[in-house]
Amino acid sequence: MSAEAQSTRPAPPKxxxxxxxxxxxxxxxxxxxxxxxxxxxxxxxxxxxxAREFLAKFWPPDWEWAREEVPGPLIExxxxxxxxxxxxxxxxxxxxxxxxxLTSPNRWFYYIVKSFLxxxxxxxxxxxxxxxxxxxxxxxxxxxxxxxxxxxxxxGKLLSETIDSVDPGPLEAAKASGARHTPAVRSSVMPQVLxxxxxxxxxxxxxxxxxxxxxxxxxxxxxxxxxEAQRAFFRFDRIMAVVIIxxxxxxxxxQVSVYVRRRLV
Amino acid sequence: xxxxxETLELPPQKRPEPPKGGRRTRLIVAIALIVPxxxxxxxxxxxxxxxxxxxxxxxxxxxQMFPPDLSYEQVFERTLPKVMESLYIAWIGTMIGAFFxxxxxxxxxxxxxxxxxxxxxxxxxxxxxxFPELLLAFILLPITGFGAYTGTLAIGLHxxxxxxxxSSEAIEGIDPGPVEAIDSxxxxxxxxxxxxxxxxxxxxxxxxxxxxxEINLRVSAFLGVIGAGGVGAELVNxxxxxxxxxxxxxxxxxVIVVLIIDAISSAIRRRIIAGKPGEEAxxxxxxxxxxxxxx
Numbered sequence: 001m002s003a004e005a006q007s008t009r010p011a012p013p014k015x016x017x018x019x020x021x022x023x024x025x026x027x028x029x030x031x032x033x034x035x036x037x038x039x040x041x042x043x044x045x046x047x048x049x050x051a052r053e054f055l056a057k058f059w060p061p062d063w064e065w066a067r068e069e070v071p072g073p074l075i076e077x078x079x080x081x082x083x084x085x086x087x088x089x090x091x092x093x094x095x096x097x098x099x100x101x102l103t104s105p106n107r108w109f110y111y112i113v114k115s116f117l118x119x120x121x122x123x124x125x126x127x128x129x130x131x132x133x134x135x136x137x138x139x140x141x142x143x144x145x146x147x148x149x150x151x152x153x154x155x156g157k158l159l160s161e162t163i164d165s166v167d168p169g170p171l172e173a174a175k176a177s178g179a180r181h182t183p184a185v186r187s188s189v190m191p192q193v194l195x196x197x198x199x200x201x202x203x204x205x206x207x208x209x210x211x212x213x214x215x216x217x218x219x220x221x222x223x224x225x226x227x228e229a230q231r232a233f234f235r236f237d238r239i240m241a242v243v244i245i246x247x248x249x250x251x252x253x254x255q256v257s258v259y260v261r262r263r264l265v
Numbered sequence: 266x267x268x269x270x271e272t273l274e275l276p277p278q279k280r281p282e283p284p285k286g287g288r289r290t291r292l293i294v295a296i297a298l299i300v301p302x303x304x305x306x307x308x309x310x311x312x313x314x315x316x317x318x319x320x321x322x323x324x325x326x327x328x329q330m331f332p333p334d335l336s337y338e339q340v341f342e343r344t345l346p347k348v349m350e351s352l353y354i355a356w357i358g359t360m361i362g363a364f365f366x367x368x369x370x371x372x373x374x375x376x377x378x379x380x381x382x383x384x385x386x387x388x389x390x391x392x393x394x395x396f397p398e399l400l401l402a403f404i405l406l407p408i409t410g411f412g413a414y415t416g417t418l419a420i421g422l423h424x425x426x427x428x429x430x431x432s433s434e435a436i437e438g439i440d441p442g443p444v445e446a447i448d449s450x451x452x453x454x455x456x457x458x459x460x461x462x463x464x465x466x467x468x469x470x471x472x473x474x475x476x477x478x479e480i481n482l483r484v485s486a487f488l489g490v491i492g493a494g495g496v497g498a499e500l501v502n503x504x505x506x507x508x509x510x511x512x513x514x515x516x517x518x519x520v521i522v523v524l525i526i527d528a529i530s531s532a533i534r535r536r537i538i539a540g541k542p543g544e545e546a547x548x549x550x551x552x553x554x555x556x557x558x559x560x
Contacts, residue, residue, distance in 0.1 A: 030360055033353035037413035037494065047409055047418075054408045079305035086302045087316075122523045123516065126399065126487035127500065134504050135322040140309045145319050214399040218490055221309070227403060236407065243396075243404060251395040 054236075061241035069226065070245055077222035077249075080143050080215070081208035088151025088208075089201045095152070096159035102171065103163055103185045114160070121153040125211050129220040140221030147211060151204045158200045159193065166192045199261050206257040213246045330513030339511050344499055344518050351495035352522065354416045354488070355481035361417070362424020362481075363474045369425065370432035370470075371458070377436060387433070393426030398484045402493040413494030420481050420488070431473045432466070439465045472534045479523075479530050486519050 034040070095113055097103045104110035128149050132142035170188035179187070216224025223246060230238045306312070372378050373386035402419035409415045444461035452460070489497025496519055503512040 030356065033356045036350065036353040037357055037417045039357050039414055039417050043414065051408050057407075058404075075308065079308045082301045083305040083309065083311065086298055118524075119520065122483070122520045122527075124483045124487040126490055126497070127516070127519075130490065130500065130504060131326060132319075132323065134507075135326045136315075136319060141311055141315065141319075144309060144311060145323075210397055214397050214403075217399060217403065227400075231403075239404075243400060246397075246400060247392075247395050250397070251391065254391070254395065 057236040058240040060237065061244060062235070062237040063241055065238050066241035066245065070223065070242065073216070073221075073223040073226055074245065074249070076140050077212045077216075077224075078209070080140055080147060080212040080222055081205060084144050084147030084212070085151050085201065085205040085208045088148045089155050089197075089204060091148070092152045092155035092159065093197070095156050096163060097185060097189070099156055099160040100163035102166070102168060103189055105181055113156075117153055117156040117160070120149055121157060125150040126215070126218060129215050129218050133219050138219045138221075143212060143215040143220030143222055146215065146220060147208050150211060151208060154204055154207065155200055159197060162193050162196045162200075163189060195264065199264050202257055202261055202264070206253050209253045210250050213250065326509065329509035330516070332510065333513035333517050334508075334510035335514065339514050340518070343511075344496065344515050347489070347496040347499045347515075348486075348518050348522050350413055351482065351485040351489070351497075351519075352526070354413050354420060354485040354494055355478055357417045358420025358424055358481050358485065359474060359478040361421030362428045362477060365421075365425045366428035366432055367470070369429050370436060371462075373429060373433035374436035376439070376441070377458075377462070383433075386429070390426045390429040390433075393422060394430065396423065398423045398488065399491065402488050403491055406491065406493065411492040416485055416488040416493035416495055419493060420484055423484075424477050424481060428473055428477055432470045435466045435469045435473070436462060468537045472538050475530045475534050475537075479527050482523055482526055486523070 095117065098105070098109050098113040099117055101110060104113070125146055128146035129143055132145045136142050136145065166189055170192070171184060174184035174188045175181075212222045212224075214222075214224045214227075216222045216226065217228050219225065219228070223242060226242050227239055230236075230242070369386055369390075373383050373390065375383050378386075398419050401422055402415055405415045405418055409418060439462060443465065444457055447457045447461045485495045487495075487497045489495035489499065490501055492498060496515060500512060500515045500519075503509075503515060
């Protein structure tokens with residue numbers, strides 16, 4: 001029997017204490033954090049007992065009230081999402097090109113736009129909504145502005161990363177034949193990322209709908225403002241009706257969006 | 266002289282025709298965008314002037330936040346404990362989501378479970394995901410009361426849906442070879458799972474958990490807005506009293522902590538997916554890691 005034909009068993013992984021130490025550290029931190037937030041299995045059990053009692057308050061949903069009061073704010077929710085997605089994605093288009101190493105006009109521009117996008121993305125949409133409520137007052141306008149920022153930050157990140165990964169060949173060809181920077185980018189890089197741009201745009205519209213349903217809780221318009229108002233009156237049956245409607249809207253939008261994106265890409 | 270120059274015979278050059286219908290498609294797309302935008306703007310009572318003056322209004326607020334209130338009391342006694350609370354909420358929420366989604370995702374994978382079961386569990390995931398965390402917390406508040414506990418439950422519940430969907434898709438993408446090998450050599454069902462499936466999907470799934478933790482940290486930051494624990498409550502308080510320097514501190518510290526956690530978490534994710542520095546990772550693993558971003 002030749003040496004090559006004899007299969008050797010692969011060596012078992014080396015034993016080390018490191019994985020055990022990491023596991024202990026994770027468990028320790030988890031127990032500590034659970035104490036800090038007051039989470040325990042016993043507590044969960046007593047909540048489940050409580051939940052039945054409270055669900056009686058939530059049920060049945062007040063559909064009569066919902067038929068009167070919900071359509072207006074619901075349309076407002078859609079309008080916020082539509083406007084914010086369109087404006088946000090349009091503003092993001094040039095910024096994404098500036099925030100990519102490949103197509104940025106110069107290095108300074110690249111760093112400034114990229115860090116700007118990174119910082120605005122760390123602040124959650126609800127915080128933006130609160131800030132805009134303070135800046136421009138309660139209402140749908142504040143929510144729209146918050147979601148414009150939100151759409152801009154996500155589109156900026158997704159699209160600039162897509163631009164980073166395109167084939168640089170056409171751009172080099174355009175530049176070599178003497179095209180200026182902007183026309184070169186428009187005719188060589190733009191067609192490569194356009195399908196992604198459209199797909200991301202639909203995805204962002206879906207995220208915006210999802211976000212705009214709850215913006216009203218902080219006073220930034222849309223169907224969520226009904227939740228806050230009815231909580232003040234302890235009308236849980238009405239809250240339930242709104243919650244069910246939000247659930248249906250978000251669920252339906254996602255199914256449609258997934259279907260369209262699958263067709264597109 | 267002229268006969269020495271040989272003219273190269275080139276086939277007649279034809280410029281490619283421009284694609285047809287470009288103008289018409291562009292028109293349709295423009296109308297499909299402009300009409301809904303105008304309808305929305307009219308419905309929301311938003312004019313161009315208002316829109317253009319908004320950045321100045323925002324700048325006004327941001328200007329008042331600088332310099333932020335960096336007194337010891339504001340930073341260490343008021344804001345830092347709240348930021349840490351957000352961190353704990355995100356961690357426990359992720360743990361709850363990871364624990365439950367891990368088992369459920371096997372039931373939702375088409376290559377592991379029968380169709381009737383995958384259908385049920387999948388739709389459970391979809392249904393959970395359709396409730397935004399803020400809405401979940403809002404429903405839970407009257408049941409579990411104000412505080413970090415409610416936020417933890419809301420985040421945990423929502424994470425079961427999102428992590429379950431991603432994990433089950435990772436399980437469906439495995440190489441069937443090892444599974445068949447264990448099956449054909451007489452391995453039990455549990456052995457197939459433990460040695461055939463788990464080693465293939467565990468790195469990806471753990472990377473998903475870390476990614477979810479990053480998202481959950483942002484979520485737990487704003488859940489405080491409705492009283493479900495975390496740094497959001499502090500921001501609401503400071504903005505209500507128009508104490509902008511203090512609000513600036515809260516925002517700044519939130520951003521810093523989120524950036525630090527993002528950096529640590531993505532370094533660990535890269536290490537898990539790509540292996541030790543210097544070792545080559547299969548490119549499809551990177552693809553899996555990138556795909557997560559589009560959640």
